[in-house]
Amino acid sequence: MNPEPDEFSRRSVTRVVPPVNPRKLAKVPFVELADGRLQGVVSSGSDIARVYVSSIVADSHEFSCSTNNNRPCGGLGSRPCKHLQSMVAEAVVQYGYARVVRFLRVEAPADGTATDIVHGLKGGPRRAQVAEVFTRFLRHLAYLEQPGTNEPLPDMQWFPAMGAR
Amino acid sequence: MQPAAIAPLLNEPPAGVTETVTLIGDFDEYLTQGFARPDARRADVLDGVVAGLAGTPLGRPVAEAVAKLTSGPIGFEQLSVLAGARAALWGAVHDALSAQADEAAGRRRPDWPDITVAHSADTPISAVTAARSWLNDLAVLGWNGLDHEVVSAVNQPVETLLASPEHRRLGLLLDGFAAELRACLPIATLERIPTRRWADLWTRAVLLASGHPAAEAGTVTGRFLPLGTEILEHGTVFQVRVHGLLETKDGPPIQVRASVAASKVDTILGPACWRLLSAHGVLLTALAEHRAVTLTDMPILPGGELLWDEDHAAIGDEADPFATARVRLAESVPAAVPPLERHPVALAHPVFLEGYKVGGDERHPVVFELGDVSLPVAVDRLPDSGPLNGKLVSGSAACIGLLRWDGEWLLQPLAVLAKRKGTAVHTGDWAKGPTDPKAQKAEAKAAESVNVLRERAGRLLRK
Ligand SMILES: [Zn+2]
Numbered sequence: 001m002n003p004e005p006d007e008f009s010r011r012s013v014t015r016v017v018p019p020v021n022p023r024k025l026a027k028v029p030f031v032e033l034a035d036g037r038l039q040g041v042v043s044s045g046s047d048i049a050r051v052y053v054s055s056i057v058a059d060s061h062e063f064s065c066s067t068n069n070n071r072p073c074g075g076l077g078s079r080p081c082k083h084l085q086s087m088v089a090e091a092v093v094q095y096g097y098a099r100v101v102r103f104l105r106v107e108a109p110a111d112g113t114a115t116d117i118v119h120g121l122k123g124g125p126r127r128a129q130v131a132e133v134f135t136r137f138l139r140h141l142a143y144l145e146q147p148g149t150n151e152p153l154p155d156m157q158w159f160p161a162m163g164a165r
Numbered sequence: 166m167q168p169a170a171i172a173p174l175l176n177e178p179p180a181g182v183t184e185t186v187t188l189i190g191d192f193d194e195y196l197t198q199g200f201a202r203p204d205a206r207r208a209d210v211l212d213g214v215v216a217g218l219a220g221t222p223l224g225r226p227v228a229e230a231v232a233k234l235t236s237g238p239i240g241f242e243q244l245s246v247l248a249g250a251r252a253a254l255w256g257a258v259h260d261a262l263s264a265q266a267d268e269a270a271g272r273r274r275p276d277w278p279d280i281t282v283a284h285s286a287d288t289p290i291s292a293v294t295a296a297r298s299w300l301n302d303l304a305v306l307g308w309n310g311l312d313h314e315v316v317s318a319v320n321q322p323v324e325t326l327l328a329s330p331e332h333r334r335l336g337l338l339l340d341g342f343a344a345e346l347r348a349c350l351p352i353a354t355l356e357r358i359p360t361r362r363w364a365d366l367w368t369r370a371v372l373l374a375s376g377h378p379a380a381e382a383g384t385v386t387g388r389f390l391p392l393g394t395e396i397l398e399h400g401t402v403f404q405v406r407v408h409g410l411l412e413t414k415d416g417p418p419i420q421v422r423a424s425v426a427a428s429k430v431d432t433i434l435g436p437a438c439w440r441l442l443s444a445h446g447v448l449l450t451a452l453a454e455h456r457a458v459t460l461t462d463m464p465i466l467p468g469g470e471l472l473w474d475e476d477h478a479a480i481g482d483e484a485d486p487f488a489t490a491r492v493r494l495a496e497s498v499p500a501a502v503p504p505l506e507r508h509p510v511a512l513a514h515p516v517f518l519e520g521y522k523v524g525g526d527e528r529h530p531v532v533f534e535l536g537d538v539s540l541p542v543a544v545d546r547l548p549d550s551g552p553l554n555g556k557l558v559s560g561s562a563a564c565i566g567l568l569r570w571d572g573e574w575l576l577q578p579l580a581v582l583a584k585r586k587g588t589a590v591h592t593g594d595w596a597k598g599p600t601d602p603k604a605q606k607a608e609a610k611a612a613e614s615v616n617v618l619r620e621r622a623g624r625l626l627r628k
Contacts, residue, residue, distance in 0.1 A: 008357045010572055012362055012571050016359050016362065017399075017400070025432060035317055036313050051625075143428045147428075153426060155338040157510045157513075159341055159399045
């Protein structure tokens with residue numbers, strides 16, 4: 001259905017969150033557009049027990065990358081490291097190029113790629129809150145540990161799957 | 166169902182529905198602007214709500230709440246009275262529409278049993294208090310007044326609510342609601358605001374956070390014949406709701422539903438979601454292989470909701486849902502609707518249609534033309550976790566679906582028979598994995614995601 005704007009506001013059931021695309025999670029298990037940042041967790045190429053926490057602030061484009069133990073990323077100079085680049089690339093797969101550009105408010109060509117977004121970042125490196133993002137990731141993982149339920153959950157009637165392609 | 170049974174629905178809404186829906190729309194406009202900014206024109210809106218409920222049991226409390234709202238600081242108590250008023254208006258619309266559909270189908274729906282359920286008088290846990298204060302903030306600020314800080318304030322309470330079985334329902338609702346608000350920030354720059362939807366979600370959340378009475382379960386024994394499956398989901402939950410008929414020892418079959426849900430994250434999507442429900446092997450087998458299920462002392466709520474427990478279920482013989490729909494649906498008895506669930510969004514009358522022509526218009530890409538009336542088909546409500554898609558619906562000769570209402574009557578398809586060859590396709594066909602090679606490949610890839618995240622969780626969460 002393609003409701004008119006007016007009709008959109010008069011529906012109980014309508015798609016509000018744009019659909020996300022499936023992607024491989026091994027390299028970047030977590031990425032999100034939240035709290036005014038593009039932020040995520042990137043697996044270390046060498047150490048299976050280590051992850052990097054990367055983030056880019058919308059608007060200012062200040063970026064940061066550290067290990068989950070709060071050690072600064074060795075690859076981070078005045079420009080984004082490979083972790084940040086991977087995170088942007090996976091965000092583009094998951095959310096689509098246009099949505100990431102709009103969220104970060106970055107100047108980039110209309111039909112560009114993740115590289116264009118990285119080039120368009122006008123901020124510099126800045127230490128950020130690692131713990132906050134890492135906690136979001138742990139909370140994300142915790143969803144998979146939660147038991148299911150056989151309750152009817154009548155409120156889910158507002159959330160029909162709307163995914164057929 | 167014959168076209169003649171659908172026609173009266175499509176001609177005209179029952180008396181009072183249009184006026185009530187307009188009144189609700191005015192209230193929703195008020196909520197969009199926020200309660201913090203009362204002005205004369207907007208005061209009229211609340212007066213309209215008060216007038217609309219005058220003479221009902223809600224009339225007085227609503228009048229009092231409105232009087233307090235306009236004269237002092239806004240408290241959760243007043244908001245919960247207003248949410249109750251809005252829900253009551255929808256309840257009246259629901260009842261009128263449901264009665265209209267039941268009458269057209271020649272069904273008599275039993276009344277809700279007069280059971281008084283005690284509200285818990287316990288002091289709410291602190292996460293519920295935090296959720297109330299968040300809902301309060303939303304109402305005061307209005308959708309346009311929200312920012313990242315306000316929206317994120319719900320994260321912590323949601324985490325606690327989800328971890329507590331008796332508060333899970335509120336947690337799931339708030340999680341889905343907050344994700345929408347977050348995705349729309351800054352809302353002031355939005356081209357269009359889902360005014361009614363967000364007011365609905367806000368209302369539901371306020372009512373649940375006010376203390377929600379739970380009905381007591383009984384048990385049933387008999388044969389469960391699935392009719393069709395709807396899938397409900399947001400970023401962090403996947404729910405399968407199976408509509409079916411229950412044959413018991415005596416009397417006509419009754420309409421029941423079985424629902425199972427699993428927590429997930431947004432990157433787990435498509436057919437791979439079924440894997441999260443693998444603990445419900447009997448139910449999934451029944452869907453994938455079109456079989457009946459023998460229930461023995463299965464718990465059931467008075468609204469016809471089975472509390473699915475595999476210890477009380479055994480897989481039965483083959484049972485073609487189209488045979489069930491064709492032969493048994495017409496004589497089946499619907500369940501009463503619990504008072505709190507009376508909202509048009511909950512209308513989901515199972516129907517079987519055939520002999521229609523498929524058309525389409527500007528507003529609806531697919532409509533079923535039944536004689537001289539046309540019923541819009543909600544092809545946007547087809548899940549990507551099953552094989553049924555819009556093309557199959559367009560090429561169908563018969564359809565099992567749910568009669569829905571969202572400003573107008575709609576048909577949500579659950580299964581179709583193709584015009585050519587008569588092949589049946591059901592939304593739940595992939596319950597035990599896709600049967601189509603291309604989808605199988607995609608599913609295997611997506612299943613890897615589940616494994617990656619489980620592995621990460623094992624490593625990081627249990628440190
Ligand atoms: Zn790095």
